[in-house]
Amino acid sequence: MTFYLIPLFALLSPWYMPSPWLETDPLEQARAKIVEAEYFAYQTTSHWPNMAGIVETTIIQSAFFQNEENFLGYDFILASERYDVIYHEGVQKIAWHNWAHPETFQILEPSDFANQIAFEDAVNAGSWHKFSLKRLPFKDLGYSHDTVLENTTYRVYVMEHEPTELGYITREYVNLDPVTLLIDRYDRIVYDPQGRIDQHVRLLFADQQFSSEAQPFNYQPPAGYQTAYGQIEREIEPIRIGQMAPRFDAQDLEGNIINLAHYQGKRMMLFFSTLTCGYCKQSLDYMNEDGYEFRDDVVWLYLNPQDSKDMLLKAQERLEVPFPVVPVPKAVGEAFGVVSYPTFIEINGQGQVTQLQGGFSTEFLDNYRAE
Structure with a gap:
């Protein structure tokens, strides 16, 4: 209800x-x-x-x-x-x-x-x-x-x-x-x-x-x-720096096809988030502050493996995500080793994981501001 x-x-x-x-x-x-x-x-x-x-x-x-x-x-x-x-x-x-x-x-x-x-x-x-x-x-x-x-x-x-x-x-x-x-x-x-x-x-x-x-x-x-x-082990292997990023196909909320192969040669940031995550909201608020401008050499995607497409469509206006919003299956989050939110995963032009960040950090986000 x-x-x-x-x-x-x-x-x-x-x-x-x-x-x-x-x-x-x-x-x-x-x-x-x-x-x-x-x-x-x-x-x-x-x-x-x-x-x-x-x-x-x-x-x-x-x-x-x-x-x-x-x-x-x-x-x-x-x-x-x-x-x-x-x-x-x-x-x-x-x-x-x-x-x-x-x-x-x-x-x-x-x-x-x-x-x-x-x-x-x-x-x-x-x-x-x-x-x-x-x-x-x-x-x-x-x-x-x-x-x-x-x-x-x-x-x-x-x-x-x-x-x-x-x-x-x-x-x-x-x-x-x-x-x-x-x-x-x-x-x-x-x-x-x-x-x-x-x-x-x-x-x-x-x-x-x-x-x-x-x-x-x-x-x-x-x-x-x-x-x-005892503890119920989660069968999710953490992704590591240097690994090749898993491939997946999805559509953003505008209907555009999202495939990491299309971004070959480009530096990317995958922002894994959910609608009930307070620190995810604070991350978005920080990136939406006046004066925060993104570097033009990094492509950002908002990936949500927890909430439905319908829920994300309802949330779209309130979320104010300044880059594509992509609902993905839970399996995509698991493939990237995501067990908590927010999780930020940077991928280089060759498809390798180069940076990992769990949780909201202004210091981390400042690395992606335009100078």
Whole structure:
């Protein structure tokens, strides 16, 4: 289910008063209610935009069970249409439904990682756990203002992050109902250097249940799945400098045939990207800045092995890619050894790989500016 992003619900002031953090403070009362419950469950509706401006909607059923014997202080079940994540008795399990490793039940133990810290980092890294009500940065939130939504008056708390190198600012907003002491909404908004909204993630929380009595931990793995123990290795060989670039045929969004053989004798840069990749967007923003001009001896292509042609067509105007946009099969990304985004691969006139860059780097992109 998708829908188009609507404007920000209110003009939110960047200035806020630190929370007094007293027992009578509604935010502290809400925190205590969540932290002290033996059992805590709720439903999250996540609205997460991609670069096309289209918001992907996901529903997550979350349940937390107090367990002072593990490093978190609780076990959890986070269930969604794509995958379920379970942490129980010191083991993480993932039921992959139709994502990454379809119909696979993966079991991960600390021994599958370099050390206990690496295992704990992996448990904490998942998006639905990272953005759960259990993980809210309560002590870093400060009161901003009151707002009225659907006849309910909310106290709005905000946390502002340090600006990035390029001047992007992230603010996290929490809407708290001071009557019920429930947090009904969370917004994570990234502003570009001009103060415009670059990304707006919204989570809505409903059906919150609290119990002072321990509840049985009950999760049944899906029937018919295969079980995988430990890390699931990705059978993708990394490409190396000096290798010949794999050949492929594709069409850009204008219908032009793209074949590397047509560019023989020319220096090329392949920019592998996806619509949900924030650092890909920042790379494009940097290349679209006033004063950035491309060297005329390098041909650029934007290759996307993850999103459909229809999605890229919808995103084309918003993306502002200053060179051809080429939807390619996942096999093309795998052939080039791409496992993360953005990935930049330079090819010389003889078809050999001459430069590799993973991630957004102004220093790297400056090498391709006109002098």
